[in-house]
Amino acid sequence: MPVYGTRLTLGLLKPKLREHRILRESDLREVRIGDAVQLGPFRVEAVSVCHSIPDAVGLSIETPVGRVVYTSDFKLDPAPPDGLPTDMARFKSLGDEGVLLLLSDSTNSEREGHSGSERDLHAPFERIFGSAPGRIVVANFASNIHRIQHLVRMAIQFERRVAVVGRSLQQNFKTSRELGFLKVPEGLTVPLEEADRIPSSKLLLLTAGSQGEPMSALTRFAAQRHPLVNVRKGDWVVISARPIPGNERMVHQTVNNLYRHGARVFYSEVGNVHVTGHAQREELREMLDATRPRYFIPVHGEYRQLLQHAELAREAGVPDDRVVVVEDGEAVELDAKSIERGEKISTGLVFVDGLGVGDVEQVVLRDRRHLAEDGILVVTLALDRDTGSLRAGPDLLSRGVIEPELSSNLMADARKAAVDVIKRLADSRDLNILQEAIHDAVSKTVWRQTRRRPMVIPVVTEI
Amino acid sequence: MPVYGTRLTLGLLKPKLREHRILRESDLREVRIGDAVQLGPFRVEAVSVCHSIPDAVGLSIETPVGRVVYTSDFKLDPAPPDGLPTDMARFKSLGDEGVLLLLSDSTNSEREGHSGSERDLHAPFERIFGSAPGRIVVANFASNIHRIQHLVRMAIQFERRVAVVGRSLQQNFKTSRELGFLKVPEGLTVPLEEADRIPSSKLLLLTAGSQGEPMSALTRFAAQRHPLVNVRKGDWVVISARPIPGNERMVHQTVNNLYRHGARVFYSEVGNVHVTGHAQREELREMLDATRPRYFIPVHGEYRQLLQHAELAREAGVPDDRVVVVEDGEAVELDAKSIERGEKISTGLVFVDGLGVGDVEQVVLRDRRHLAEDGILVVTLALDRDTGSLRAGPDLLSRGVIEPELSSNLMADARKAAVDVIKRLADSRDLNILQEAIHDAVSKTVWRQTRRRPMVIPVVTEI
Numbered sequence: 001m002p003v004y005g006t007r008l009t010l011g012l013l014k015p016k017l018r019e020h021r022i023l024r025e026s027d028l029r030e031v032r033i034g035d036a037v038q039l040g041p042f043r044v045e046a047v048s049v050c051h052s053i054p055d056a057v058g059l060s061i062e063t064p065v066g067r068v069v070y071t072s073d074f075k076l077d078p079a080p081p082d083g084l085p086t087d088m089a090r091f092k093s094l095g096d097e098g099v100l101l102l103l104s105d106s107t108n109s110e111r112e113g114h115s116g117s118e119r120d121l122h123a124p125f126e127r128i129f130g131s132a133p134g135r136i137v138v139a140n141f142a143s144n145i146h147r148i149q150h151l152v153r154m155a156i157q158f159e160r161r162v163a164v165v166g167r168s169l170q171q172n173f174k175t176s177r178e179l180g181f182l183k184v185p186e187g188l189t190v191p192l193e194e195a196d197r198i199p200s201s202k203l204l205l206l207t208a209g210s211q212g213e214p215m216s217a218l219t220r221f222a223a224q225r226h227p228l229v230n231v232r233k234g235d236w237v238v239i240s241a242r243p244i245p246g247n248e249r250m251v252h253q254t255v256n257n258l259y260r261h262g263a264r265v266f267y268s269e270v271g272n273v274h275v276t277g278h279a280q281r282e283e284l285r286e287m288l289d290a291t292r293p294r295y296f297i298p299v300h301g302e303y304r305q306l307l308q309h310a311e312l313a314r315e316a317g318v319p320d321d322r323v324v325v326v327e328d329g330e331a332v333e334l335d336a337k338s339i340e341r342g343e344k345i346s347t348g349l350v351f352v353d354g355l356g357v358g359d360v361e362q363v364v365l366r367d368r369r370h371l372a373e374d375g376i377l378v379v380t381l382a383l384d385r386d387t388g389s390l391r392a393g394p395d396l397l398s399r400g401v402i403e404p405e406l407s408s409n410l411m412a413d414a415r416k417a418a419v420d421v422i423k424r425l426a427d428s429r430d431l432n433i434l435q436e437a438i439h440d441a442v443s444k445t446v447w448r449q450t451r452r453r454p455m456v457i458p459v460v461t462e463i
Numbered sequence: 464m465p466v467y468g469t470r471l472t473l474g475l476l477k478p479k480l481r482e483h484r485i486l487r488e489s490d491l492r493e494v495r496i497g498d499a500v501q502l503g504p505f506r507v508e509a510v511s512v513c514h515s516i517p518d519a520v521g522l523s524i525e526t527p528v529g530r531v532v533y534t535s536d537f538k539l540d541p542a543p544p545d546g547l548p549t550d551m552a553r554f555k556s557l558g559d560e561g562v563l564l565l566l567s568d569s570t571n572s573e574r575e576g577h578s579g580s581e582r583d584l585h586a587p588f589e590r591i592f593g594s595a596p597g598r599i600v601v602a603n604f605a606s607n608i609h610r611i612q613h614l615v616r617m618a619i620q621f622e623r624r625v626a627v628v629g630r631s632l633q634q635n636f637k638t639s640r641e642l643g644f645l646k647v648p649e650g651l652t653v654p655l656e657e658a659d660r661i662p663s664s665k666l667l668l669l670t671a672g673s674q675g676e677p678m679s680a681l682t683r684f685a686a687q688r689h690p691l692v693n694v695r696k697g698d699w700v701v702i703s704a705r706p707i708p709g710n711e712r713m714v715h716q717t718v719n720n721l722y723r724h725g726a727r728v729f730y731s732e733v734g735n736v737h738v739t740g741h742a743q744r745e746e747l748r749e750m751l752d753a754t755r756p757r758y759f760i761p762v763h764g765e766y767r768q769l770l771q772h773a774e775l776a777r778e779a780g781v782p783d784d785r786v787v788v789v790e791d792g793e794a795v796e797l798d799a800k801s802i803e804r805g806e807k808i809s810t811g812l813v814f815v816d817g818l819g820v821g822d823v824e825q826v827v828l829r830d831r832r833h834l835a836e837d838g839i840l841v842v843t844l845a846l847d848r849d850t851g852s853l854r855a856g857p858d859l860l861s862r863g864v865i866e867p868e869l870s871s872n873l874m875a876d877a878r879k880a881a882v883d884v885i886k887r888l889a890d891s892r893d894l895n896i897l898q899e900a901i902h903d904a905v906s907k908t909v910w911r912q913t914r915r916r917p918m919v920i921p922v923v924t925e926i
Binding site: 245246269304354356359368369375397404450451 | 573574708709711712715718719722723728732733765766767770771816817818819822823824825826827830831832833834835836838839841843845854855856858860862863864865866867869912913914915918920922924925926
């Protein structure tokens with residue numbers, strides 16, 4: 001299948017395809033902003049949008065039943081770093097021509113007002129660069145090329161050399177620079193291995209890991225577990241990103257670690273060191289007013305954010321029955337006169353574990369959860385095939401149930417429970433019944449003494 | 464040991480002691496605000512502070528080396544709901560008499576300005592109560608008696624009956640009311656079982672569970688899994704609390720569920736429906752300025768918050784070497800002329816699992832983690848005690864490794880690996896060596912085919 005993308009998008013994609021060894025068979029086709037591509041019955045036009053990454057586009061898709069506009073991630077930055085704003089004139093003219101359906105970014109639909117400009121960071125950055133006595137370390141998303149450009153300019157202005165930490169960021173830095181999206185003068189950067197030769201007050205370290213990801217460069221830097229650079233007293237560290245909901249605790253852990261090692265830290269709660277790349281309610285309203293869609297589907301967000309965006313669309317005049325809030329897997333059937341929910345499609349996560357794709361599902365997860373919560377107790381014994389008499393065992397083996405040095409009483413009692421069952425059922429000769437009875441007796445003994453329910457597995461061998 | 468507390472504190476404590484059947488042997492002694500208690504060499508005075516719970520006190524402790532002031536959780540609410548502000552006059556006079564050490568609440572030390580007043584919620588609440596077409600449901604902390612009082616007043620004003628959901632909140636409601644800290648007119652409340660008889664527009668439900676705790680009333684209400692009351696279309700739900708860092712995802716999940724069932728939701732991101740109970744920087748500065756301590760230790764907060772508070776103390780004029788930031792377990796030795804770090808004391812979590820206290824430690828946790836991530840594979844076999852020949856098995860049994868219906872090839876290969884080892888080591892007769900070799904061969908086979916590392920446990924029986 002051909003894959004269409006803008007120059008930078010394809011540039012960032014290629015190393016990943018190469019890594020997975022599928023670059024050569026990939027059919028990548030570059031689209032420039034303003035270009036349109038005919039794809040079967042669809043004519044797809046790339047419309048410039050401003051986001052935290054340059055060369056971003058929304059899509060206007062002419063279909064046989066009408067035009068569908070997809071904003072992609074966007075914001076309305078009045079002073080975009082690369083001079084390329086979201087092309088509201090084009091969205092407006094699309095609205096004039098008629099938009100059947102708008103799909104728009106809901107990430108910040110809960111936030112009133114305007115998202116501000118990358119330019120708003122200039123003053124806080126100047127204060128930090130103007131005062132930092134030693135190294136400055138800035139963490140942000142590896143894809144936030146605008147922010148990286150901004151920081152490169154700060155480095156030039158304050159005469160600091162730049163070292164880039166972390167593989168993904170190094171890769172993006174290199175690609176964006178090669179393609180001309182990141183302007184970095186010759187001689188500004190210094191390889192990370194040589195960063196220690198630069199005086200602290202002349203060095204800016206750029207890293208990824210702004211979400212406190214356990215293996216990321218910033219996390220390892222903060223915990224002094226990075227092979228090349230580690231936090232030290234006097235560093236000023238800027239986490240120039242907002243924690244994605246759910247990551248707060250990891251980010252705070254990183255901040256705590258940085259403080260413990262004597263760094264000064266600027267982060268979402270302290271210092272204005274981040275602006276969002278996603279439109280807030282004023283901007284979302286502007287997009288709705290420009291395109292004046294017949295139908296509206298909020299996309300990109302949790303249910304609560306989709307709902308808030310739907311509410312906004314109603315305020316903007318889209319009638320209630322033309323706004324559809326859908327979640328992953330809910331199909332929507334659209335024609336010029338109607339919008340309806342279609343069938344549910346099976347979607348969701350496919351677990352990849354080691355080399356396995358999709359071989360970890362309900363049973364494995366249930367068992368792992370059980371093992372994680374209560375451990376396992378295996379009861380092995382051997383019965384004589386002819387007489388049914390006990391030839392070996394029962395032996396108990398536990399993992400994750402109780403600390404080994406405290407386990408002897410419990411194990412002795414559980415063993416006794418198993419022995420009692422074996423004696424009682426000596427004549428039955430039904431292995432299934434025996435195993436079940438051992439399972440129940442051992443489980444009961446453990447439950448009575450500990451109120452725990454380890455997975456109990458009797459293994460009966462006939463010899 | 465005697466336990467001292469104010470009237471409401473002891474009132475809230477008693478049901479918990481009763482539940483754990485230790486109320487009768489407890490020696491509870493009531494202290495009133497302004498009272499002082501002599502405890503050995505210490506004279507401890509209870510100083511009124513305003514917090515989200517009434518009858519809260521800070522402590523002024525006269526010791527042989529000087530006075531230690533502990534603020535407890537506090538804020539400076541200019542219009543406290545019960546008319547009892549933080550007693551800054553007393554803190555000031557303590558400062559005049561001389562404060563050796565101040566320990567102060569650091570929860571909001573990252574937040575500039577002032578925490579505002581419970582009164583600030585009045586207008587938002589009036590808008591909600593004035594417009595809600597159906598039931599109003601408000602979730603907050605079960606201990607936030609001030610907020611509950613505020614909501615009771617709103618219910619009176621807007622002629623709604625009040626039903627309380629959730630055991631802890633019901634208990635606190637009852638206790639606070641009995642002790643006179645919560646003023647609720649006769650006939651206002653309605654038992655939860657009878658709440659459905661009240662018209663929706665005349666009902667206010669108060670619940671705990673503002674943190675999205677999985678088993679809490681609000682979470683079950685939102686997921687329609689509560690035995691008595693569940694969310695329905697037209698409900699207006701107010702989550703009147705800020706998520707504690709780390710709980711954001713659970714809270715958002717609850718909000719999503721409420722929206723899915725057609726409720727309107729007000730929460731930290733949408734609507735101003737919460738004020739904090741903890742002082743922000745302006746107030747913290749005021750406390751520092753009032754007490755003018757010789758030494759300062761920030762307490763109540765993550766490391767980052769302690770650091771920010773320490774910084775504030777320096778700004779307030781406490782010399783750098785008299786501010787000590789310590790974490791749990793770090794002792795501090797104080798006399799009239801010096802403050803020093805003492806020895807480390809072993810502190811931390813003690814895991815309670817079922818009836819066991821402290822019997823889940825390193826080994827169990829490591830095993831459970833391993834089991835949770837990769838599952839377990841048990842290899843059982845029986846050898847002839849005399850000849851060393853294989854009498855039964857090897858049989859493989861796996862849990863949490865791979866979905867059972869996909870496991871046959873892998874299990875066959877692993878079994879073959881075990882058989883090969885047994886053949887190869889037929890003559891050695893050393894069970895330990897044999898078990899280790901089986902472990903390695905099976906692990907290797909599984910790793911090669913799946914890149915997973917289940918816990919592999921060979922069980923060899925001699926018969």
